[in-house]
Amino acid sequence: GSGALRDALARQLGISPDQIVVGNGADELITLIALAAFEPDDEIVMPHPSFEPYATGANIAGARTVQSPLAGYETDLGDMRRRVTPRTKAIFLCSPHNPATTIIRRHALLAFLDALGDDSPLVVLDEAYRDFVDDPEYPDGVSLLARYPRLLVLRTFSKIAGLAGLRVGYAIASLETIDRLNRVRAPYNVNRLGQVAALASLDDPEHAARTRTFVLQERAYLSAALERRGIAFAPSQANFMLVRVSDPGRVRDRLLRGGILVRDGAAVGFPGHLRITVGTREINERLLKLLDE
Ligand SMILES: Cc1ncc(COP(=O)(O)O)c(C=O)c1O
Known part of the structure; x- marks a missing residue:
């Protein structure tokens, strides 16, 4: 699905189109991650509060949400790390955070990912608002994929391109992770009009x-x-x-x-x-x- 759009994104990002899955908004991809990977009694670690669909996805799959309170307006990576157990199937990070508006800086993110080690759970890094960041310490999630194969980056055309109503988002991850998502994805999940609009926005x-x-x-x-x-x-x-x-x-x-x-x-x-x-x-x-x- 969404072949031309995946090709265009892959060219822009310098990765393979097979590392991209396009969704009916990033929202659908959050659900697909849950359907593909979560099982009852899995633990899903996320900041609290955070974007509601992370918890909804966990609930759909019967997994347990493990909430890490924000420290003021900041994601508390130390606290999140302490909540990771052998039952942790995935961790959600949101940067810039909705609704707290803050980011996770490069140094802190790398230390967090390093601490999770080779046996890391899936780490979903939601970059829906990335285009509005001007902090030079903001890391580019996609450039980290080669080093952290358990990372999955979420992006969307809803915010910077203003296409929220047309519903186009995408996930970038390892070939293996994307293959898993494609197994639970409806073949025609993204409407043609949305794909055309997203392509036009990449062209502009x-x-x-x-x-x-x-x-x-x-x-x-x-x-x-x-x-x-x-x-x-x-x-x-x-x-x-x-x-x-x-x-x-x-x-x-x-x-x-x-x-x-x-x-x-x-x-x-x-x-x-x-x-x-x-x-x-x-x-x-x-x-x-x-x-x-
Ligand atoms: C943090 C965050 N992630 C993802 C999304 C979903 O965006 P989409 O419109 O692509 O489903 C939103 C939209 O509000 C959001 O705030």
Whole structure:
């Protein structure tokens, strides 16, 4: 499936197309990983909170989720490592993290992967928001595959290319891991329109660069403006921000009446916060004005 798209991705990434499986969004790939690899009583280690489908995938397969609390807004790799046992089938890492917006830096990730050793469980590194990172210490997951054969990198066209509704994501891993995923994948899992759109986006790097520049600029603008107001927030490397507010329900309603829809952090494991997408300058200014009221 998705042959032309896999070929184009493989050329861009400098790997074999057989190391790529395309999914109906990265979401489907999380489910396929669970279907392909998880069995009842397996333990699946993940940060808490984190992107909900990791736990859903484990539940579908009857596996047990083992939750590692974030340290503030950061993934606590030391804690995650301590939760790995011989029953651990997989570990989920999310960088930039949804909803905490922080990244796992190169040095910490390599030390974590090294500590897992040759007998490592599958390590899923979800890089859905990678295109919005400007921290120079952010590692490129795909370049680590040769050294860490149990690594699986998840990426998507939903964020940087804005194709969320067309549902195209992909996993990059060893030939063996990808073969396992293909055994549980429906043969026509990704619609043709989505494939064509994803190919077009690969053909248009200027659009991706413009989107990235725009998000980085507006994220910096919002961050500085929040800081000036003494409003606390996680240092974001994503295209959204996790902002601390004293009465999220009330502030969310006020923003909604002003035409801005944000997520109550309580719904994604961060009570006392709002998850706010980085908008255009006009919308960001409106947001700040509403926060000031
Ligand atoms: C961390 C993370 N991973 C994966 C996804 C799934 O993306 P897709 O639209 O490709 O299913 C999302 C989307 O919200 C996400 O936040």
